[in-house]
Amino acid sequence: MYKSHVSHLTHDFKTLRNLMAKASPPRSGDYLAGLGAANSLERVAAQWALADVPLKQFLNEALVPYEQDEVTRLIIDGHDSVAFQPISHLTVGDFRNWLLSGQATTATLTAIAPGLTPEMVAAVSKIMRLQDLILVAKKCRVITRFRGTIGLEGRLSTRLQPNHPTDSPAGVAASLVDGLLYGCGDAVIGINPASDNLEATLRLLHMLRGIIERYQIPTQSCVLSHVTTTLKAIEQDAPVDLVFQSIAGTQKANDSFGIDLNLLQEAQDAVLGRERGTLGNNRMYFETGQGSALSANAHEGLDQQTCEARAYAVARKYEPLLVNTVVGFIGPEYLYDGKQIIRAGLEDHFCGKLLGLPMGCDVCYTNHAEADQDDMDMLLTQIAVAGCTFIMGVPGADDVMLNYQSTSFHDALYLRQILGLKPAPEFEQWLQKHQIFDDKNQLKQQAHIPELFKPTLQKIMGEADE
Template structure:
């Protein structure tokens, strides 16, 4: 394995695979903060040149966190299909890039069981933004909870009715407004302001009662810590279609999230036994570049490789939803709109290549050098890349998490631009309610939540909100 190259009369030598991977990454403020980034554009190109000539076997044999030290490394390495890996291990990363850009979806799916996180991240580093869109578009990963997400020609959305105090009436007002815009076919999923068992149970019950009353084909979820959700299930307090947890890419970083592989195995087992959904996919995970450095758990690796390891972790549980909250952590990790766009495309591609049903929270924090145009550019590129789903939030401004993301209107506009539709049973119900017209576009009554509100409910909501 060669770890050096000469460019413009200067020899660039790297100490190990981890350094090559880090310095081959596109510029990210998080890698600079971690002290692992290339010091110049030329050094970055040198690292990419060395990486392109590495074999997939080189990457398999050199995980960025040792097997004996990390439970996620063990999950990743132990999942490899050795027979399939034997067929591709001599391929270089450069050759693998060419394969992904030229191969069919079926051919890519056939080699997917042989891939480790380092392989997935390495090939992303050699791709342009257009490469990432082009390759991701040919990979579709479907999953079924109550409904099926990820079918070609669909763009789904998560209805995120967050409330600053978890007031149920206020939350349900947002739910009704979101559904009236045709948002929520991926999930009705709330980030709770308070991680409390009774509150989580009450909100889950309200979501489920609304779904039953109005025959809305979707899934319910409250994005509390996994241990809180486990207690809700153990005490049989509320129906739960999807179980949620944020993931990190190392055992050390996972510990900061209050989880490890053993706990997630336990959570998966209890959810499988007690879930209220009907399909085989009932887990929901969120990730985002930079969380491992925040938790001092990056092990000297770059944030893109650590993010790829999150997807290997997620794949263990056959999830229904996974999304990167791409610009949520802030400028320390993704400095501006350019870096945010690049990270969103990388994460979406890596998730699909790993084999998980990938979406994206196209977002940024208010102290980043990014704006609405950056957000919309990434949303349009991800739609072109056949991203499974995005977020839907009133006016795109979350009143509880205090960040900017995609609105109810954005989801409708992206579907209109791309000719995509919501999940079929959801679309059928929206047409029955008059929210969609016969073409699946928003009707003249869209955005009017009064279709769901009786006079008594309206009086109660106005007094509460």
């Protein structure tokens, strides 16, 4: 039993799971699940009680039973007690104060990351304001490598997302070239296939390899098919750079995605057996999003933000190149409006970075949410200030295949200009070499297309005419 006394009232919270849910800032998904605080007074009382909970308690009281959930077993069995030792005496409130202090340096945060559980970081995020989430995440630095170096200080990478509603190679290639001409694509050139079948996946993988190799682009490709489809592609010796999969924070939710930890391990082993990188071997790409477990009725009584943080334990096991929260994609049933989306995006980024992940964000919303592009501009700017590893680059910020609103090629230019950020160093050199960026990393205001791309564009136009 957890208690707190607020406004002459005593508030009782029967379990740590219940306390975490009641302490969570308001969001529609928790109310849909019947878990949210009844009012602001109860929420404050829960946050007050949560601040007094020792961090060690999260190792003693599993929010989802150890015996029935492999994600819980992963979290408990993989906990690094040595890394945890320097902060093991702290309560959640003390941990917040420590994170905001000068003692929590980049090196220190890197060292303690293996000793933190998702529930610990979710708990502390619930008692932090937005500027706290930004400040601490900014101090975290997670660097990964494949053909480029992702996550360095002063850098912001982008996923070039050239989706097409029919997987037309010409349509994909047109968006791809457009994005490259705006300096996007250093994190990954990643396509969500309209049809998740092996034939479509193979066709897109070979097309992407052809463009990357022809122009010697220091980046990596990914066709975001289900992991089982990608495994079949690897068996056919397809040019797979990264293995993608959506993941969640409970075993039941991952079951609904058709995956488990053994399958992810099989995929990682398969892709690591085919060396394609030049600088490193981080080969996995994961996407998450608050509400995914609840939408599958697989949240196990957890509030959606805590459930989301547990997904990061799954991601951490496989040393990914990239992880991102698709924060507003699932819809207003889970994050109702711009205010909730902004808060969730900053929470997710904070939790992922603190756990040692190369965390990006798809700053996005669906058209039936109470949000608009102004809200996305706020989250876009705040998350870049917080040191976000990468964002999306979608033509016109409007994904014509997935039917949602994201961020555009121009948004990356805006962030890089206003905050003085650069692409990954290898990609930066490539952009300058081909006269796309100048030596100050500004987009060249040129009236002509670089000679580099003219053959590809001519081919695209010919296919379009046909």
